[in-house]
Amino acid sequence: MLNYQEWTNVGMGLKEAGYTAADWDDWSRRDSARYHPGECWSKWGSFRGSNNPVTAGTIVALAKDYGWRPDRSEYSHELDWNDIIGAKDELVIIDKHWVEGQEIVEPEAWNQVADLVKYLEILFEASENVGYVVESWEKDGKHLPTKGCWDRTAGELIQQLNQCNGDIGAVLGDYKPEVGAWIRFNPLDGHGVKNENVSEFKYSLVESDDMDIDQQNAIIRQLELPVSCLVHSGGKSLHAIVKVDAADYDEYRKRVDYLYTVCRKNGLKIDSQNRNPSRLSRMPGVMRNGHKQFLVDTNIGKESWNDWHEWIEGINDDLPEPESMASVWDNLPDLAPVLICDVLRQGHKMLLAGPSKAAKSFALIELCCAIAEGRKWFNWSCAQGKIMYVNLELDRASCLHRFKGVYEALGWDPQNLNNIDIWNLRGKSVPMDKLAPKLIRRAQKKSYIAIIIDPIYKVITGDENSADQMANFCNQFDRVCTELGAAVIYCHHHSKGSQGNKRSMDRASGSGVFARDPDALLDLIELELNxxxxxxxxxxxxxxxxxxxxxxxxxxxxxxxxxxxxxxxxxxxxxxxxxxxxxxxxxxxxxxxxxxxxxxxxxxxxxxxxxxxxxxxxxxxxxxxxxxxxxDDVGSLNDVDADGEGPSWKRAIKKRKPKESKARERKQAVEVAFEACSIDGPVTIESMAEYMGVTEKTVRNRIKEHGDYIIEENAVWKKIT
Structure with missing residues (x-):
């Protein structure tokens, strides 16, 4: 058992590491003797940071002091500074700890001019200006390039090189054999050699000085980088001229950042100083301190940046391989257990849709109780098991009282309250793509058979009318289902207007993805009582x-x-x-x-x-x-039309009611709306307008016409008679 200071240190360490008070509270519950509800939340606010903060390292040290030991399986290894801790990184496709070097053979019969001409032909159009450097200056014993030349096109250089009889110096100028020469891999505008003088952002340089050159070669090839020219520097590195084909400088920066991230995560230790598009690279076809700067290979890897980017993104998709139906015909897998009889299976998704103030939350709480007790929900029997209710809308006290009120109104003996866990997130909700991993982490070992999320508008990411954005949003539910093997049940509201003449799957607000994504869609629509x-x-x-x-x-x-x-x-x-x-x-x-x-x-x-x-x-x-x-077991509602339902002639007759009848209906509508909205507390003009489907101005006029209600600012009260 931790003492008070150690327990506090754990909280401070979690906060410093980016966790929440809920994480600390969830962990603290394991010590029932020390745990006090609400204590973690009140203490959390006092952790305001310091110059010498308690970090996650304190938690690791405490864990070791109390007997924890890290896993040291046969596959473990010491971590590199750039290793990813935790889940598999989607950009990693090479196990850098098992890379075997690929040998580079230096050419014996070497045509220096041919190397340089081929380099120019591959990287440049004939009309594009080429920047190159053959002169250098010395500083602290190191030879550095000058700005060099940029006044000739690739076509001019190629023509002159082809006529120089092997004397590259006659075309470019003499270079120092102990130093070598350089060339810029992106074309210039003919006015300078800075980034702003780059006319096309075609290529980026990938170079590493900190690892064996054969390993560099192997990783570059295994990553299938879209390399136009691979040049041996004459030293300890390869220079890979990689196609990025960026439209402008901003896109160039983003693509190079992505390129360098992929290389780094796969074990290629990149020289990050090579990011700028006007960077110099080693020129093939010249000597450097007794070694050849030569073309190792050309046009290797993927054909274009887009091909390579799609390949990197898709190679770690973790998707299953197609299977033959013949292989499983006589040995079909078991279906998932039924959660709601004749409606939903465990591990599947269900949407409960309905208009605002349709008591959808009460229906979902009733479902929680039915699953916890193994009883009927409406007309359907439910499997019994543990369930999590994610409350995004009600404050904690109201939610807990509502559960107890539902149990009492149903007349059920609460024998299995331990089957219900409530995660109260009002005021703390985050978008679903951020909520899903947090939910999975908390639910991983709880053996829930269902997760209820109420309501989803609190966690929607993106535009609910956008099919692709909502498809991505709904994919988060699949993630929860897959990781936990539990059903995910959520509710959503109807679009505005009359719904009776729509199909049930077309009533939910926003993109049709909402109706087509779940395995079960249950839709509530109000009936017009006479x-x-x-x-x-x-x-x-x-x-x-x-x-x-x-x-x-x-x-x-x-x-x-x-x-x-x-x-x-x-x-x-x-x-x-x-x-x-x-x-x-x-x-x-x-x-x-x-x-x-x-x-x-x-x-x-x-x-x-x-x-x-x-x-x-x-x-x-x-x-x-x-x-x-x-x-309604007796059938009183069988012949009642839903809101807006019925043939057009019947609806037209209703519209032609006498003035007295319309006035009576308006009066009754005010009464019904007031009573319905009072379910959730004090009634406001806004809540009545939402319930009635009219403007706030119309509500004010109808309340004035009714006479039995008063308006104080935005609140509505019934007169005391």
Whole structure:
């Protein structure tokens, strides 16, 4: 067990290393005797850094003190300064610890002019100016090149070299054999030799002075660098003139940075001073201190920068190889276990879509409870197991209270609360591409069978109307499914406007990727309740209240009420007046009023499905009676149209309602919107406008027309009568 100072040092070390308070809190939970909820979060804020910070090295030292030892398998090796710690780097394609050198043979019959001419012909157009240097000056015992010449084109030089009878000095000027000569690999504008004088950003120089030249040769070839000319420097390095074909200087810098990063990660120790496009390289065809500066090879590796870049990016895709159906026909793999019967398998994805304020979060919390307890969710049985609920919207207290409220409203005994883990991230959410690895790390050893993310608009990366950006976003869910073997379930909102005449898979807001990506799409749409249905529900609800009071206070009361009267509000109220004492009858009235009010606040929904693994199911009708949904088993909602549903002639008739009817509907819409929005706390003009699908100005006008509500700034209140 760590003492207090050691525990604090771990927290400071984690913060210094870029981890979060949640990581420290998650680790601290392992010591139940010391752990205090919320302590990590409050302490975290006091870690403000110092001139002598506690680092991750402190954590490693503590771990060793308490018995931890690093893995020293047969494949381990000492780390290089540029080694990547952790996950495999996608740019690494060569195991630099196992590179075998590829020998370079110096030519015996060497045509010096032919080497230089070939170099010029490959790198330059005939009309392009070439920069070269044959003169040098000495500093601290080292010979350095001058600016040299830049006034002749490649065509002129090639013509003169072909006529010089092997005397390169007669064309370029005499050089010092002990020093050699240099050449610039990018064409110039004829006015100087600086970066701004480079006319085309065609090539970059890859050179390494810090490793065996045969190993340099091997790595350059194994990386398939698009090398136009590979020149032996006459010293201890190769000069690879690599095609980058950049459009301008900015693109040149980016491509060279990428090129050098790939080389460095694969063990080629690059001289980073060679980045600039006007850089000098060793000229082939001349002598240097008794050694030849010669062309080793030309046009090796990939043909172009784009070909090479695509190859590097794709070679580590970790994709499986195609397999023959014949090889598995008689030995098919087992299907993933079912999570939600006839709807979803473990390791697959499900989207719950619906309009704003459709109680989608309550539906997902109900699903959490059903999986934890192994019970039914709506019409479907659920497998039992551990589940993580990623809460991105509610504050921690509200979320926890909501879970308890759902359990109590369902009437379930919470026997398996240990199966539910809640990750509260309100105010701490990050884009999904950043959240996915953090989620995977926390869930890796928990054996979850499902992860619920609510809601996804908090973690969307990119434009939700862009198919390619949303495809990349949804790929993060695949990553979680694959890494954890758990189902990922998430919710999203509908687009604006009437949804009834749309297919269920076309209602979700944004790109169609949302509807087509998941293995199961469940879509909620609200049903338009008429007065008859509301009266029926009020009738049943009031009758139920009467039965409860009669059961409590009157023995054998059924003998005084006919079977036909049991579902009649009027008859049951009459029976209560006759059979119950006046004071009890009076006390019952509060429950009666509460029952009527609850029915008026109740909303009705239809859930439809688009499934990839199972046959399409018959739409399921639901009542939402805060805070839970329950299935309409008696069929009251079977013939009810969804919002905006029905043939055009029927919708047109509805639009031609008399003014009194329209006024009544507007009044009722205000009441319903107010009650629905009050579910989440104080009601605002903004929340009512979103719920009703109208502007805030329209809401203000309708509230004024109604008369029973008041507006204070942006808040809406019901008048006390």
């Amino acid at each position: 007065d008859n249905i509301l009266m029926q529900e009020i009738n049943k609800s009031v009758s139920h209240v009467c039965k409860e009071w009669l059961n409590k206070h009157v023995k054998n009361w059924e003998d005084h009420v006919s079977q036909d009267h049991l579902c009649s509000e009027r008859n049951m109220l009459d029976a209560c007046k006759k059979l119950l004492p006046a004071d009890i009858n009076q006390a019952m009235q509060k429950d009666i009023e509460d029952a009527r009010k609850a029915v008026k606040q109740r909303t009705a929904w239809r859930i439809e499905g688009t499934l990839r693994e199972f046959p399409k199911f018959t739409p399921v009708n639901l009542w939402f009676n805060y805070p839970v949904h329950y299935v």
